[in-house]
Amino acid sequence: MTVPVTIGEIGAALRAKKISVRELTEEALRRVAEANPRLNAFLTVTEAAARARAEALEDELARGIDRGPLHGIPIAHKDNICTRGVRTTSGSKIFADFVPEHDAAIVSHLNDAGAVMIGKTGMHEFAYGITSNNPHFGAIRNPWDLGRIPGGSSGGSAAAVATGLIPLATGSDTGGSIRIPASFCGVVGLKPTYERVSRKGVMPLGLTLDHAGLLAGSVRDTALGYNLIAKHSSGYLPPAHADLRGMRIGVPENFFVERIAPEVMLSFRAAVQTAAALGAHVTEIRLPDVEAVNVVGRVAQLSEVSALLAGYLDRRTEIGRDILVLVEQGRLIPAIDYLNAQRVRTVLARDFSKIWKNLDCLMTPATAITAPKIGEMTVAFGSISEDVRMAATRLARPFNVLGWPALALPCGFSSAGLPIGLQLVAPPQQEDTLLQAGAALEDAFGIAGRRPPLP
Amino acid sequence: MTDWKALAAAAEPPVPEDLLPDVIPALEKLEAAFRPLERALPPDTLLWTSCEDDA
Numbered sequence: 001m002t003v004p005v006t007i008g009e010i011g012a013a014l015r016a017k018k019i020s021v022r023e024l025t026e027e028a029l030r031r032v033a034e035a036n037p038r039l040n041a042f043l044t045v046t047e048a049a050a051r052a053r054a055e056a057l058e059d060e061l062a063r064g065i066d067r068g069p070l071h072g073i074p075i076a077h078k079d080n081i082c083t084r085g086v087r088t089t090s091g092s093k094i095f096a097d098f099v100p101e102h103d104a105a106i107v108s109h110l111n112d113a114g115a116v117m118i119g120k121t122g123m124h125e126f127a128y129g130i131t132s133n134n135p136h137f138g139a140i141r142n143p144w145d146l147g148r149i150p151g152g153s154s155g156g157s158a159a160a161v162a163t164g165l166i167p168l169a170t171g172s173d174t175g176g177s178i179r180i181p182a183s184f185c186g187v188v189g190l191k192p193t194y195e196r197v198s199r200k201g202v203m204p205l206g207l208t209l210d211h212a213g214l215l216a217g218s219v220r221d222t223a224l225g226y227n228l229i230a231k232h233s234s235g236y237l238p239p240a241h242a243d244l245r246g247m248r249i250g251v252p253e254n255f256f257v258e259r260i261a262p263e264v265m266l267s268f269r270a271a272v273q274t275a276a277a278l279g280a281h282v283t284e285i286r287l288p289d290v291e292a293v294n295v296v297g298r299v300a301q302l303s304e305v306s307a308l309l310a311g312y313l314d315r316r317t318e319i320g321r322d323i324l325v326l327v328e329q330g331r332l333i334p335a336i337d338y339l340n341a342q343r344v345r346t347v348l349a350r351d352f353s354k355i356w357k358n359l360d361c362l363m364t365p366a367t368a369i370t371a372p373k374i375g376e377m378t379v380a381f382g383s384i385s386e387d388v389r390m391a392a393t394r395l396a397r398p399f400n401v402l403g404w405p406a407l408a409l410p411c412g413f414s415s416a417g418l419p420i421g422l423q424l425v426a427p428p429q430q431e432d433t434l435l436q437a438g439a440a441l442e443d444a445f446g447i448a449g450r451r452p453p454l455p
Numbered sequence: 456m457t458d459w460k461a462l463a464a465a466a467e468p469p470v471p472e473d474l475l476p477d478v479i480p481a482l483e484k485l486e487a488a489f490r491p492l493e494r495a496l497p498p499d500t501l502l503w504t505s506c507e508d509d510a
Binding site for chain 2 (some may be wrong): 193194195208270291292295296298302316321324325328329331333337338339341343344346349353390428
């Protein structure tokens with residue numbers, strides 16, 4: 001069976017009765033069963049519940065009850081997002097048997113909109129890392145090259161969307177955990193403004209850095225989902241022919257263009273030219289001290305995560321070594337340093353907010369690299385060697401610290417056939433700007449919907 | 456600068472010896488970057504709570 005790719009196309013096929021919710025659900029379950037043994041994107045497949053839900057939603061449509069664009073659409077939730085009656089492991093052995101009694105707010109919103117949950121997606125342990133190479137549930141694979149990581153921590157969500165198993169999945173982002181896997185897997189990832197989407201029922205990690213968001217196959221699908229989960233949404237959907245006329249886009253001349261893999265930089269420069277060709281006023285801008293933002297973010301994150309996880313150190317044999325190292329680091333940071341990091345954050349946020357006086361949007365590479373191989377610990381930029389985690393997070397983390405909305409979308413492919421990601425960033429609460437710019441660029445790039453073969 | 460090794464030994468429970476090579480140098484590097492930012496803090500600076508207060 002050929003199932004349409006985007007939510008809009010699937011919805012049109014459903015309403016034209018070319019496909020039923022039951023068939024759509026069965027096809028998603030069939031594809032998950034076929035791909036997951038090699039991909040490992042799903043930790044739990046909720047087959048029976050999905051079938052029952054599809055049945056009920058099919059009946060609703062037959063009775064003229066239409067919940068809107070997500071009615072009958074198969075989706076999945078990251079496994080640190082609470083789902084009533086369905087285990088929610090956070091990718092950890094510690095929570096391997098945790099079954100929440102309530103749905104997270106983001107889950108409730110998508111349920112109310114008629115989405116069909118197919119299952120829970122795998123992730124980096126505790127959402128505290130970018131490889132999704134999980135010691136308890138196995139490595140999640142990048143569908144473009146099964147020997148590479150999908151990124152993380154929302155690696156399963158990204159891999160599932162990239163493979164076309166589902167068109168939409170939830171994710172969480174504390175230091176890039178939506179945008180990094182979106183970049184490595186060639187899908188769209190939205191980290192909304194801090195607190196714009198409720199974190200209720202999302203297992204906390206970085207208490208002042210966590211964001212709940214989405215991964216999808218296209219910017220327009222992302223917009224459909226975002227409008228349903230945001231606390232305050234204008235309901236904006238990018239038009240069929242979005243453009244960038246008059247949009248003031250800043251391109252950083254520092255930090256975000258340093259230590260970038262050559263092919264990533266080439267694609268990024270081409271994307272900037274595309275934006276200009278679409279009518280944007282592109283200007284180079286020198287940003288304040290971005291490295292300082294990352295330093296403050298790391299002090300805050302280490303402390304906050306350790307406050308949550310140090311209580312489990314009596315079960316350290318059940319926790320991966322990479323997590324233990326970070327928890328031990330955070331445990332040693334004095335409270336005074338943590339509080340002063342949050343004060344420095346205030347100063348930096350005030351400095352950075354000034355850039356919006358003359359700009360609507362920033363454009364940067366989403367990650368400095370394409371997906372590394374599983375087990376690769378360092379990457380080289382010329383003669384400089386850098387830890388993979390640092391190389392993956394340093395362009396994403398600043399916007400968790402500042403709380404600004406950021407969108408990752410594919411802008412090209414490397415010579416090895418790996419996706420390359422672009423990041424768009426807007427002032428607080430200006431997600432509509434991101435969706436407009438993202439849709440215009442996505443149309444121009446012409447690569448949305450390109451999928452790897454089912455593994 | 457902080458004696459992270461002493462802190463690690465004094466912590467309850469202490470940081471296991473085998474993790475120290477991955478714990479101490481990382482904290483030393485982070486502290487070296489953080490202290491100058493901390494020293495430059497204006498005395499009237501409050502905690503960051505949300506991006507609504509940035510303007």
